[in-house]
Structures are given as C-alpha cells and as structure tokens.
Amino acid sequence: MPSYDYDLFVIGAGSGGVRAARISAAHGAKVAIAEEHRVGGTCVIRGCVPKKLLVYGAHFAEDLRDAARFGWEVPDQCAFDWQRLRDNVLGEVDRLNNAYKQTLTNHGVEIIHSRATVFGPHSVKLADGREVSAKTILIATGARPHIPSCPGHEHGITSNEIFHLDTLPKRILIAGAGYIANEFAGIFQEFGTKVTLINRTDVILRGYDESIRDRLLQISMTKGIDFRFHAEFRDISRGDDGSLTVEMMGHDPITVDCVLFATGRVPNTEGLGLENAGVEIDEKGAVKVDAQNRSTCDSIYAVGDVTNRVQLTPVAIREGQAFADTVFGDKPTTVDYDCIPSAVFSHPPMAGVGMTESEAKEKLGSVKVYTSDFRAMKNVLAERNERALYKMVCDGANGKVVGLHMIGPDAPEILQAAAVAVKAGLTKDQFDQTVALHPSMAEELVLLK
Structure with missing residues (x-):
C-alpha cells in the first residue's frame, strides 16, 4: 500500500476548494490546500462579495434622491467619497480572508501559501521546488477574466x-x-x-x-x-x-x-502541469470531469469554475461538498444542475430560475406565459417611472411552472424563495391558491395573469 504525505491535496483556495478541504478533513482525511494569492477565491476577494458591497453603496444615490418625497430633508448635492467606500470594502475582504483561513485551520487543514502544479498522478510541486505526494489531488483553481488581444x-x-x-x-x-x-x-x-x-x-x-x-x-x-x-x-x-x-x-x-x-472568464489551467498526469482539458481550457468530478486521471478531481460547467459560487460549493462526501465520506453524491437560480445585481436587479420562454417553447411546444408589469409602491411615491416585470413560464399541458423571471427592486431576494417552488415542480394553480402577502412586490407572484 503506497504511503502519501496527504490523503488530499487541494490546489486553489476558492469557494469550491475550501469547502472540499474542510469537509474532507471533517471526514478524517489529512488535507493540505495550496493558494498563491489569498484564501477565499474570486467570490470573496475580487468578485461577488466586494461587488455586492459596491452595489449597496451605489444604490444610496437613488435612495437619497427619493428621500425628499418621503419627508426627509436631503441636500441637493450629496458628496460621495469613493476612497472611503473602497477602503471599507477592502477591509471587509480582509476580514473574510482571515475568517476563511481560520475556518480551515480549525478543521486541521494545512494552508500552503504557494503556487502548486501537478507533477504526476499523485505528485504536486510547490514554487520553492519542494515535491509532496497525495493519494487524491483536487484542482479548484477557478477562472480568470478574459482580456481581448487588441493593440493597447x-x-x-x-x-x-x-x-x-x-x-x-x-x-x-x-x-x-x-x-x-x-x-x-x-x-x-x-x-x-x-x-x-x-x-x-x-x-x-x-x-x-x-x-x-x-x-x-x-x-x-x-x-x-x-x-x-x-x-x-x-x-x-x-x-x-x-x-x-x-x-x-x-x-x-x-x-x-x-x-x-x-x-468572459477563462478556466485557470495554463501552466498547472495537468499533462504530467494525463488530465485532459477541453477546447476552452476547462478540466474534463465526470458526474463525480473525476478527471481523466483516476486520482485527480476538479470542481468549480475550472470545469466551466456552471460558473456560480454556490455551484462550486456544492461540487466541493459532493466531492468530499463521495471520496472521503462514504456517501456518493452528485450535483443536480437543474433549476439553478441566478441573479444580476444591476440597477434594478434581475433574477431567474428554470427555462426562459423561448427555451420552454423549443422544448415543450405548448407553454403558457403569465406576467405582471407594475411600478413598485416605493417608486410610485418617489415619482420614479421605473417599472418591474415578473414573468412565469408554464408547461401548457399540465400548468407546471418551468421558469420564473423578474426584474425590479429586491428581485434576487424574492426569487430565492420562489425558486424552491419551481424546483419542487409546483403548478400555476398552486401559486394561485397561496394567499397574497399585501402590500409587497412578492405578492405579484400569486396574482399573475
């Protein structure tokens, strides 16, 4: 029986890698995780979290303009300090980075602050030239922004x-x-x-x-x-x-x-040495994996954006959890990619789950579409003409809700709860039987015509 330095060596400490490392260690595995930048990955360090904080900061511009209609005395010109917001956001990123490191340490995961590359099916090489062995290697290196090749x-x-x-x-x-x-x-x-x-x-x-x-x-x-x-x-x-x-x-x-x-974003596989272990990548540079997250090398797995399946943080976390439970928890698990909700934190935000109207027509043929096009109560009093739009797509044969899409204030918060109903396969009639919560924007979901 071969002896290895680690049961699991994770390359990349983003959302998927951190979850996989933590759960694998909880299952009793000896785990190390290598990260050349900061622990937390794209979402925590340079993505979803700091961006959402900027979204909150930006929304105050509209709130301040609207406040006068609600009785507040607000100066015509409100000063905005970009550097103050930037520094506060980066401070929160620092806090989360430390929290992630602490969580890994508390679970007995060894954090190696170094670039790591694959040297063989069970071998990893660190930036200082040191070589370590692992029974299982997990690639969780995420993706990076695509940069156009134009001059300048x-x-x-x-x-x-x-x-x-x-x-x-x-x-x-x-x-x-x-x-x-x-x-x-x-x-x-x-x-x-x-x-x-x-x-x-x-x-x-x-x-x-x-x-x-x-x-x-x-x-x-x-x-x-x-x-x-x-x-x-x-x-x-x-x-x-x-x-x-x-x-x-x-x-x-x-x-x-x-x-x-x-x-767009490109999977981070360049220079990882995957060819040293016979790990195949596709034409877009993503690691090819099966339903169990295993690559074309039996001892090497991959989760998250580096696989280019669904580039969403919660999906990477689920894949990391499924990997750990399958390989080290004696609980074979696969991720269900059907009906994944998503949101765009635009101004106003939009969110959706399930099939779009065109997808449903192509797949089902007969569909029924219900909509509500309205001004949120707050926008009415603020004399803001911006209108929200909710849309429900149903299977024409049985009334099952196959898609739900919306744009308007708090759309992502509303859709998260509604996505449970779509995932559960509820029908338009079951939505209609639910009493409206009034006055709210979410009530439009049970009043759609």
Whole structure:
C-alpha cells in the first residue's frame, strides 16, 4: 500500500476548494490546500462579495434622491467619497480572508501559501521546488477574466483591479454584455461616472429571458448608460493627460478615463502541469470531469469554475461538498444542475430560475406565459417611472411552472424563495391558491395573469 504525505491535496483556495478541504478533513482525511494569492477565491476577494458591497453603496444615490418625497430633508448635492467606500470594502475582504483561513485551520487543514502544479498522478510541486505526494489531488483553481488581444489592451483593467482604483473615473468604457459588465455599468452610473458599454453583438445577458433583459436595457438607457452594439476593439491608446482613446469598428472613437474588460472568464489551467498526469482539458481550457468530478486521471478531481460547467459560487460549493462526501465520506453524491437560480445585481436587479420562454417553447411546444408589469409602491411615491416585470413560464399541458423571471427592486431576494417552488415542480394553480402577502412586490407572484 503506497504511503502519501496527504490523503488530499487541494490546489486553489476558492469557494469550491475550501469547502472540499474542510469537509474532507471533517471526514478524517489529512488535507493540505495550496493558494498563491489569498484564501477565499474570486467570490470573496475580487468578485461577488466586494461587488455586492459596491452595489449597496451605489444604490444610496437613488435612495437619497427619493428621500425628499418621503419627508426627509436631503441636500441637493450629496458628496460621495469613493476612497472611503473602497477602503471599507477592502477591509471587509480582509476580514473574510482571515475568517476563511481560520475556518480551515480549525478543521486541521494545512494552508500552503504557494503556487502548486501537478507533477504526476499523485505528485504536486510547490514554487520553492519542494515535491509532496497525495493519494487524491483536487484542482479548484477557478477562472480568470478574459482580456481581448487588441493593440493597447495593456491599458485596460479587469474586475480583478476595479476594486482598487485610486480615483473614481469620470468616464468609463466597459467591454462586454454579461452580468459583470451590466453590474459595473449600473454601479458606476450611480456614482456619477459617464458609462459607455460596448459589445460585439446586439444582445445583452445572453441566456436570460428576453423580456427581462430588454427591460434592463430600456431602464439602463433611460438612466444615461450609452450602449454601442456591433462594436469591436481596434486600438486603445493613452494620451499625455492619462486619458484613453478607444477606436472600434462600426463606431466613432471615444475618449475615457478607464477601460474595463468584462468579456468572459477563462478556466485557470495554463501552466498547472495537468499533462504530467494525463488530465485532459477541453477546447476552452476547462478540466474534463465526470458526474463525480473525476478527471481523466483516476486520482485527480476538479470542481468549480475550472470545469466551466456552471460558473456560480454556490455551484462550486456544492461540487466541493459532493466531492468530499463521495471520496472521503462514504456517501456518493452528485450535483443536480437543474433549476439553478441566478441573479444580476444591476440597477434594478434581475433574477431567474428554470427555462426562459423561448427555451420552454423549443422544448415543450405548448407553454403558457403569465406576467405582471407594475411600478413598485416605493417608486410610485418617489415619482420614479421605473417599472418591474415578473414573468412565469408554464408547461401548457399540465400548468407546471418551468421558469420564473423578474426584474425590479429586491428581485434576487424574492426569487430565492420562489425558486424552491419551481424546483419542487409546483403548478400555476398552486401559486394561485397561496394567499397574497399585501402590500409587497412578492405578492405579484400569486396574482399573475
């Protein structure tokens, strides 16, 4: 029986890797986890958490403007201190980083602050040249922002750097049309920055329901965000005053203070040495895995964004848990990828679960769609014309709710509870039988026509 330094060696201390390491150790495994940056991964350090805190900060701009209609005396001009918000957000990131490290340590997981690469089916090499062995290796290295290859791309930044800006840009160009692009567009627009969003096609938020994403586009344009579609980079150049001039196909050049690339994310597999163990990757650079998260090498597994299945933090956590329970907990577990809720923390936010209307029509043929298009009570009194839109997609044969999509205040908070009903396979009639909670926005879910 071979002897190894560790039962499990995890490469990458993001959400998936941390969960896998912690649960495996709780099952009795001797575990080490290697991380070359900070513990917590994209979500905690440079993603969901700091971004959501910026979303909260940005929303005060609207709240302050609306407050007068609710009887509050608010100055016409309210000063905003970007550096104060930035530093407070980064302070919270520091706290979470330490909390994650403490959790791992409390569970007996050894944290190795080093880059680690695969040296063989049971072998890992650290940056200092040290080689360690493990019965099982888990790849949980996540993904990184994609950077376009246009001339001058080095002048742009990504979502990794956006949280560390010294000053708030007066003008920003955001490349991309996914959730990261639209979220930061909303954030900076509320902070008073002139926002221009460019995209190679004329579709934003591909994969979300058409009606909901069209409503976000309409509201965003009303708020002053400039969209340039069918636009591709040709060149980015820096002027003597530090400004950036962006030339693009199909549109006039634009001069801004900051260019943010939000054009997708790439699995972190380059230079990992996976070929040393016969681990196959696909055409997008993701680790190929089966339903048990096992790669093409029997002793090496992978979870999270590096597999490019569903790039969501809660999914990575579930995959990490399933891996640990299967391999070390004697409890074979697979992740159910059906009906995963998701949200875009735009202004206003949108959220959805299940099939979109077009997906349902293609798969089921006969569908029934119910909608509610309304102004939230708060928006009415604030004299804000922004309208929410809720949409329920049902199987025409039996009334089963197969999709639920919404845009409006607190949409993600409302959808999380409603997603349980969709996952459980409830019908439109069962929604209708539920008494409305009045007055609330969520009551529209049981009043849809």
